[in-house]
Amino acid sequence: MNMKKGLNVLTGDSLKILPKIESESVQSCITSPPYWGLRDYENSAQIGSESSPVDYVNNVVSIFREVKRVLRSDGTLWLNIGDGYARNGGIGKHGPNAIVGNTKKLIQKRNCKVPECWGLKDRDLMGIPWRVAFALQEDGWILRSRITWVKKNPMPESVKNRPTSATEEIFLFAKSSAYFYNQEGVREESGANLRNYWILNQEAGKYGHPAAFPRELARRCILLGSKEEQIILDPFGGSGTTGVVANELNRKAIIIELNPTYAEIAITRGASIQPQFQSFPSVINQI
Numbered sequence: 001m002n003m004k005k006g007l008n009v010l011t012g013d014s015l016k017i018l019p020k021i022e023s024e025s026v027q028s029c030i031t032s033p034p035y036w037g038l039r040d041y042e043n044s045a046q047i048g049s050e051s052s053p054v055d056y057v058n059n060v061v062s063i064f065r066e067v068k069r070v071l072r073s074d075g076t077l078w079l080n081i082g083d084g085y086a087r088n089g090g091i092g093k094h095g096p097n098a099i100v101g102n103t104k105k106l107i108q109k110r111n112c113k114v115p116e117c118w119g120l121k122d123r124d125l126m127g128i129p130w131r132v133a134f135a136l137q138e139d140g141w142i143l144r145s146r147i148t149w150v151k152k153n154p155m156p157e158s159v160k161n162r163p164t165s166a167t168e169e170i171f172l173f174a175k176s177s178a179y180f181y182n183q184e185g186v187r188e189e190s191g192a193n194l195r196n197y198w199i200l201n202q203e204a205g206k207y208g209h210p211a212a213f214p215r216e217l218a219r220r221c222i223l224l225g226s227k228e229e230q231i232i233l234d235p236f237g238g239s240g241t242t243g244v245v246a247n248e249l250n251r252k253a254i255i256i257e258l259n260p261t262y263a264e265i266a267i268t269r270g271a272s273i274q275p276q277f278q279s280f281p282s283v284i285n286q287i
């Protein structure tokens, strides 16, 4: 555990680590779980490698059930989650031997078959973000907003029979109806209330993680969802973007990451931030 400078980086499975965090200790969770079936992070506890997307949705819901417990009653969850297509087969650079960033495609492991659920057919967009959103709603979360991240620099795609995907969802969930939201934290340039589409550059790969989200995405969620000195959580921490930006904005952060290589990147990125906090409250037990 790295306890310096208000950034705790915990290496391991969120499902096992979250139960060790004190209830109602965290103000906001800002996170991005792996896509279903896309990247192989080479760990049996990884989210995203389930053989069926139904299991993926259930696993994501289980993790966020624990997140709900650790959030304060006025806390929020900002969930960036990606979609994918059901496919049979697959060849060339998009097929079974494809590399995505510095990870291998999980498609290798799931044998590139259309999953037998939801009436999916070859080439169907699976709608996973909304399936997760509805499942979280059913599990007690209040779904308050769907923000569309419009990517200024989307990944090129070789498709000729549909538009190139250039957006992702960010859902804002609240634990209760009396949740904290600082409308003044981020506003439109005109001074108007922030709109629910954010045009941001992708920064994936910039810090050694193939799926890092933009610092500006984290910045907006943190400023809207918390006050200085409060605790921000990311249970799929990756290279630690959420934690680093939280510290820069004078918030404390807990980052959980399964892959020790990425956890190490998060620690190194966090180490460059000036010390902000004399002590970090002991909200984490038995680690």
Ligand SMILES: C[S@@+](CC[C@H](N)C(=O)[O-])C[C@H]1O[C@@H](n2cnc3c(N)ncnc32)[C@H](O)[C@@H]1O
Pocket (backbone or CB within 6 Å): 012, 013, 014, 015, 031, 032, 033, 034, 035, 041, 045, 046, 047, 209, 211, 212, 213, 214, 235, 236, 237, 238, 239, 240, 241, 242, 256, 257, 258, 259, 262
């Ligand atoms: C989309 S990436 C997050 C990237 C991060 N937002 C950043 O900016 O670097 C998802 C991360 O979740 C991690 N992960 C997958 N399953 C996990 C689990 N059960 N517990 C903790 N981390 C997990 C993966 O190793 C991967 O680094």
